Amino acid sequence: MLGSTYGTLTTDSRRARVIACGEQPGPAVHGRAGTPEGDGLDVSGRPLHADVVDLDRFFRPESVAVVGASDAEGRPNTGITRQLMAWAERVGARLYPVHPTRESVFGLPCAASVADLPEQVDLAVLLVGDPLPVIEQLADTKVKFAVAFASGFAETGGEGAAAQERLAAAVERSGLRLLGPNTNLNAFERFRDDLDGPAIALITQSGHQGRPVFTLQELGIRLSHWAPTGNEADLETSDFISYFAQRPEVGAIACYVEGLKDGRSFLLAADRAAREGVPVVAVKVGRTETGARTAASHTGKLTGADTVVDAAMRQFGVIRVDGLDELQDTATLLARAKPPRADGVVVYSISGGTGAHFSDLATAAGLTLPTLSEAKQTELHQWIPEYLNVANPVDNGGHPVGDWRGRKIIDAILADPSVGVLICPITGPFPPMSDKLAQDLVDAAERTDKLVCVVWGSPVGTETAYRETLLGSSRVATFRTFGNCIGAVRAYLDHHRFTASYRSPFDEAPRSPSPSFRKAQNLMRPGHQLSEHAAKQLLRAYGIRVPREQLVTSAAAAVRAASQVGYPVVMKASAPQLAHKSELGLVKVGLTSASQVRDAYRELTDIARYEGIDLDGVLVCQMVERGVEMVVGVTHDELFGPTVTVGLGGVLVEVLRDTAVRVPPFGEDQARALLDELRGRALLDGVRGAPAADIDALVEVVLRVERMALELGDDLAELDINPLMVLPRGQGAVALDALAVCR
Numbered sequence: 120m121l122g123s124t125y126g127t128l129t130t131d132s133r134r135a136r137v138i139a140c141g142e143q144p145g146p147a148v149h150g151r152a153g154t155p156e157g158d159g160l161d162v163s164g165r166p167l168h169a170d171v172v173d174l175d176r177f178f179r180p181e182s183v184a185v186v187g188a189s190d191a192e193g194r195p196n197t198g199i200t201r202q203l204m205a206w207a208e209r210v211g212a213r214l215y216p217v218h219p220t221r222e223s224v225f226g227l228p229c230a231a232s233v234a235d236l237p238e239q240v241d242l243a244v245l246l247v248g249d250p251l252p253v254i255e256q257l258a259d260t261k262v263k264f265a266v267a268f269a270s271g272f273a274e275t276g277g278e279g280a281a282a283q284e285r286l287a288a289a290v291e292r293s294g295l296r297l298l299g300p301n302t303n304l305n306a307f308e309r310f311r312d313d314l315d316g317p318a319i320a321l322i323t324q325s326g327h328q329g330r331p332v333f334t335l336q337e338l339g340i341r342l343s344h345w346a347p348t349g350n351e352a353d354l355e356t357s358d359f360i361s362y363f364a365q366r367p368e369v370g371a372i373a374c375y376v377e378g379l380k381d382g383r384s385f386l387l388a389a390d391r392a393a394r395e396g397v398p399v400v401a402v403k404v405g406r407t408e409t410g411a412r413t414a415a416s417h418t419g420k421l422t423g424a425d426t427v428v429d430a431a432m433r434q435f436g437v438i439r440v441d442g443l444d445e446l447q448d449t450a451t452l453l454a455r456a457k458p459p460r461a462d463g464v465v466v467y468s469i470s471g472g473t474g475a476h477f478s479d480l481a482t483a484a485g486l487t488l489p490t491l492s493e494a495k496q497t498e499l500h501q502w503i504p505e506y507l508n509v510a511n512p513v514d515n516g517g518h519p520v521g522d523w524r525g526r527k528i529i530d531a532i533l534a535d536p537s538v539g540v541l542i543c544p545i546t547g548p549f550p551p552m553s554d555k556l557a558q559d560l561v562d563a564a565e566r567t568d569k570l571v572c573v574v575w576g577s578p579v580g581t582e583t584a585y586r587e588t589l590l591g592s593s594r595v596a597t598f599r600t601f602g603n604c605i606g607a608v609r610a611y612l613d614h615h616r617f618t619a620s621y622r623s624p625f626d627e628a629p630r631s632p633s634p635s636f637r638k639a640q641n642l643m644r645p646g647h648q649l650s651e652h653a654a655k656q657l658l659r660a661y662g663i664r665v666p667r668e669q670l671v672t673s674a675a676a677a678v679r680a681a682s683q684v685g686y687p688v689v690m691k692a693s694a695p696q697l698a699h700k701s702e703l704g705l706v707k708v709g710l711t712s713a714s715q716v717r718d719a720y721r722e723l724t725d726i727a728r729y730e731g732i733d734l735d736g737v738l739v740c741q742m743v744e745r746g747v748e749m750v751v752g753v754t755h756d757e758l759f760g761p762t763v764t765v766g767l768g769g770v771l772v773e774v775l776r777d778t779a780v781r782v783p784p785f786g787e788d789q790a791r792a793l794l795d796e797l798r799g800r801a802l803l804d805g806v807r808g809a810p811a812a813d814i815d816a817l818v819e820v821v822l823r824v825e826r827m828a829l830e831l832g833d834d835l836a837e838l839d840i841n842p843l844m845v846l847p848r849g850q851g852a853v854a855l856d857a858l859a860v861c862r
Contacts, residue, residue: 169387186217187246212241239260243264258293262295265297266306297354301350306345319335323375332443332446356376365395371399371451374400393435430762430779431759466511469514478512480601481605492537518555543574550582629826639661646861646862649861655857658840670738686711688716689708693738707719708742746846748767769842812847838857840856
């Protein structure tokens, strides 16, 4: 048990004392991490700029207080205190132990409380089971940062969640910034200072999961920082992404994320990294129900609908990987490689089988393997027998060992203007050939701006060619598996393609409501689902085309409406809370005469009466037949707020599930990218003699729906345009049916 405020943090103290995050506020409510610069809010009240926390004094403080410091043998805090003293010495910080019953710790004078510290410190490290009282004491000392190691917070359930909310509120009042709780000593590790080149900055919510990336230093890969964010009661992953993106030594940011604290702050951080051209590579758990449940129990935060998280990351250029090995390899390549000179990839191997195998996998992954020109092939055949294929992959039949021909081959490939990446898969060591090949690749890499990759497939990994030749070069990217190499190269090319054309959607996001918003406000009915007629009026308010139609309340009026709309017509029952009308027989299609219209009206009203549906009328609609049926909708994600979904529509939309999603704000480029993600994208281009659809009109509808999502924000719980009939090119798109649900 803890005997005092500054008692030792023991295993017994790991109880539900405080929590990390609790129930998330709605996306329009923002903590300090999402506070905009100035009044930079979009039309929905969400920030348009990340508030970048200056973390210099966290990672490189001038003074540190260790609250709960100990030098008693056998106490957990003793080892931690010793490590913090060593770290403070390395970074040149003055360290002050704090403990109510000790006069000194490891020979250093000990303050009885934080109020007795001899100076205002930059960082307070809290080695106590309940950090809340200490946070309240620190408020008067003007300390900049604090770290809380204690567990037993949001990760433990309801009581812990409530306690963490109290902790977060105290931090907010204090003015300091807190890392944790439920974090560890990873930020205070010993980083190698003998390595040069661009570094990887590491962010992890689970300290153990960052260990593989940290140990890359043993392979010569530089690491600059490690932020173990824990439960993120205050400082979160987004804060560290924004900070690292502006550090000149950081070449890539590697993240292990269990849950996002706030969707908008994450997007703003990713946007800042994209503006700076700094790649962010992330493992985000929660792809499956089991993974999401486990993540929530560990950090106490929302994991978010994974499809939305995945889309949001892709939208802002975050490279999502699945394994920690992929995280290591991809972050390393992106940190160290220069921008590509071309997108073409050439595979160079000592075996035709290896080259064919690797080329199949690379092509399937979307890499471009250009066929080398006849002139280039002729050049290569000066040193490679004529019977071997050198078109790409290049099969040398056995890399030359005894002379200069090997370098000539590699240099000739790299000189081709269509080639940006050379990959040499070596499935196993075969000295001296593999040794000479490795050395030639290293020598060539040192003299080119193009990317040279090697896959060293030996399971042993102790060979001199691998340990010394390849790993000794900062210019060769070395992998152990085909898959990791291909994934990293694809991410490398995608990242540079993305950042080269990146334009921040936050710069062009609407800041004030449009005239459409004022019209739409009058149509909203809080807490209710609108009728189809009312939902279509909502669409009209935003300039989205709907069929000619009239709402009628008698058979005679239906006949008059049909003559005005023009035959053939469609008739539908219309009522609030009415969805899936077709399943109830409440839709009649292809009516061509007054008698059919009268009969249809009576049948529709009879069915509605039998089903107990209180109609507001019957819609008589223009019939639109020719086009591609799409669905465009708005849903509300608990992390990111309104999201826009596009997919193949019609009655099979829930069966096909061919949809793609984006988080507003986004521009026309992302609206078009949405369509390219659909498996049925070819339908819009015309198949089996069908004309190409009006894609420009479809994109325009998507952008208008996005504006609606932004302006109506949290008041619009759901919008479903299905089907949106996309007519042949030049003829537009028409919303044939619509459903809208108000919060």
